[in-house]
Amino acid sequence: MKNLQAGDLDRVIHLIKPTPKESRFGGPGTEVEYLPENGVKVWANRKDEIAGASEEVEGKRVTAVSLVSFSIRYRSDINPTWRIVEEGGQVYNIVHVAEQGRRQWLVIKAKHHD
Structure with missing residues (x-):
């Protein structure tokens, strides 16, 4: 992978952490x-990973799976x-x-299921 520069960050993504759902009690x-x-x-x-594309069975349905790499500033x-999202x-x-890098990226x- 080439060295990333700030100008290479060309899209906005939303990183969402999970929240525990309340139980019925x-x-x-x-x-x-x-x-x-x-x-x-x-x-x-964003970089699409061609080698990571595949199919998976979900229930009785076969779905396409895309593998993608996102590079962001270190967190x-x-x-x-x-x-x-x-x-x-x-x-x-x-x-x-x-x-x-050292806490740089x-x-x-x-994975995305089509």
Whole structure:
């Protein structure tokens, strides 16, 4: 991967962390939800990973899966439980987060089910 420059960050993405859903008894439950107000917007660079494209079976349906890399400025709080939402509304599940450079950039690998 080439050295990233600030000018390479050409799109805005929304990083959303999971929030525990309340159980029917009012306490924290075991399920999570992704609320836009629990996220942050950041500038990113997107790269489609051709080698990561595949198909997965969901129930009785086969769906296409796209693997995408997003590069953002370094943040210490992002992890694979978060999701990414692009400006067009596409939702990605984060698969892997890796630091590039010494706390300079984060490369986030994410999946999108078509």
